[in-house]
Amino acid sequence: MDYASFFSEDTHSFFRSPVREIFKKVDLSSIYSFAGGYPSAETFPLDGMGAIMQSVIAEQGGKAFQYGATQGVPELREVISRRYGVPVERVQITSSSQQGIDVCTRVLVDPGDVVLTSNPSYLGAIQSFRSYRADIVGVPHKDSPEDFRKAYEDAIRGCIGSGKRIKFLYMIPDFQNPSGETLTLAERRILVELAEKYDFLIVEDCPYRELRYSGEPVATMYSMAPDRVLHLGSFSKIFAPGFRLGWIIADPKLLDMIYVCKQSLDLCPPVFDQYVAARFMGSGMLDANLEKTKALYRSKRDLMLRLLEENMPRGVSWTRPEGGLFLFLTLPEGFDAVRFYDKALAAGVAYVAGCFFFSDGSARNTMRLNFSFMSPQKIEEGLVLFGKLLQEELQ
């Protein structure tokens, strides 16, 4: 039977994550994978997990397995409220940070509305924006504050000039996926000013914020304009992605609409998992685990940077992230990272072509490399091999 005529208009704008498609075809453990955004399984607190779960069962009993509130269980909302210093009525739990992006888009965007974002930006967010037929306008990064402001303001004026409505700006201000770069305080202030001047909202996606290995934390945009910014957090990189838990911090009037939407999406987030996360975050366990995680990832980042220096051919440059899971490679003009992919994979190395993160599909000479997932030994073997492959290709 042919179902084409049954599918909704939205489906014509769906596209498959190239990252997830890679994982369908290849067993990650059989190759050197710089693709994906997987945390290292070493960082999951396996030793303490059984004990946390037993105590949730003992303390909550049947409540841990029953339906829960759509906003999330009070225990978890309170722990997040305390940790980040926000009122509990400003905390909505989501069934993954990806759901946070999706539900914000659902309640804010009509087909043709503009979502402004950096170019490059997070692929899963682009998937979601496109699935609601948003007009995605990507702004390339500029180094000076003046040029940065001008680039964004030009893009905004371009949208307004052609009669388009900008609903929100989507940014990953800390250790961006894919670039690894962090917005400066000045840049964040500029974006908040522009949001106020031109009356749009900001969705600030911060899954990596707590994974800083050097430098000083920069204030969130939420802290600058709590009525205009929806701040997204995630347990995936600081606890375990297998629980699929995230949160939105925002004005209660915005959260109320998200709450009603979430009722029809999935009624409530997973309840048992929320109690486990509340216990993990509410005790000292999260902080202790985070210290170990940061030490591990810091050493992997440093290893990556050294190995790139030693193994990359001339003409290749890369970002030097202060945190997060990724760095971004730029190869000489004319190099095609999409075309090179099959050759690299056949030799045993996987990456994600950078152009997938550009809403206009440009920058085919770039690639995203992950440094959190593999062991130091595999990172070293993989990068030495990758260096040789690129040397051959660029000769």
Next chain:
Amino acid sequence: MDYASFFSEDTHSFFRSPVREIFKKVDLSSIYSFAGGYPSAETFPLDGMGAIMQSVIAEQGGKAFQYGATQGVPELREVISRRYGVPVERVQITSSSQQGIDVCTRVLVDPGDVVLTSNPSYLGAIQSFRSYRADIVGVPHKDSPEDFRKAYEDAIRGCIGSGKRIKFLYMIPDFQNPSGETLTLAERRILVELAEKYDFLIVEDCPYRELRYSGEPVATMYSMAPDRVLHLGSFSKIFAPGFRLGWIIADPKLLDMIYVCKQSLDLCPPVFDQYVAARFMGSGMLDANLEKTKALYRSKRDLMLRLLEENMPRGVSWTRPEGGLFLFLTLPEGFDAVRFYDKALAAGVAYVAGCFFFSDGSARNTMRLNFSFMSPQKIEEGLVLFGKLLQEELQ
């Protein structure tokens, strides 16, 4: 700040679940609650839960806490495939059965498309259909096969005649929420024939199917037309709703579109929970627990039916369900179950007004009563009290 101008068109069709709103205001344990569709916490296999979880941690290690496949973990898809005798490529795991309804609607329905359903029908489904601006056409139940066919065929022809496209029929064939009624084999065959004749799909929602207390199972519509029916299942009533896990069984071409959609909705279902559910269903534990659950609910249903007989005023009638969690009361014409609600709640009894389950808001003289949640003692006290309240009201 006023956000009204930021919200998408869809949000104007969102509405709050009256059931969930009740739970925001009232502590369930402080009243006699015949509202809600909560399983009894007694049916959650608390004794075995810790052991299952420990063995998942021991066997799967970090894999249980890592990102998983968008389709669901293979172990759970295989267990469902074996239990229900369908190929594994026809099984997609969802983050709750509510998500199953939502994602089917998302990939199939454009604003103005018709979703055909019974009148009454499941409230959470109506919420989801309306949120995508579907045109919901509810068909009242008729008792003879001829009248049943005519009612549906008239509705279908009415839609086609006014130029509307019917995308799918949504039905809960077993122990319907809210009515408690079950479609006969003849009725199911009629619906499948009509779907083929008028070329629409069927979404068959079966969360209660395994909770049969008397009578014989009736074949699913999926078994009659596996290319035209999307069959939804759920762990909420046979294991625990706190895990938020369900599944869709359908043609791989339909599932492929749902898979791409789910990538941007939440990447993948909760991973640890899936391994726990796979172990529970794959071992004999689910079947042993189900026998106990059915014995418990059977005795509660019988108790309800006896107490209704003894306590309801003249002129009140009710359904006699062969399974599930609900029965449906019809009060004399002119009685208003919405208006009566506050009085009942003040006296300590909660129910859900039946009109909320009617897509046209009719049948204000009906109500849904749940019999799974409370203890037999509370059911008895609650129904005796409720009988008195109704006696007074109807005098």
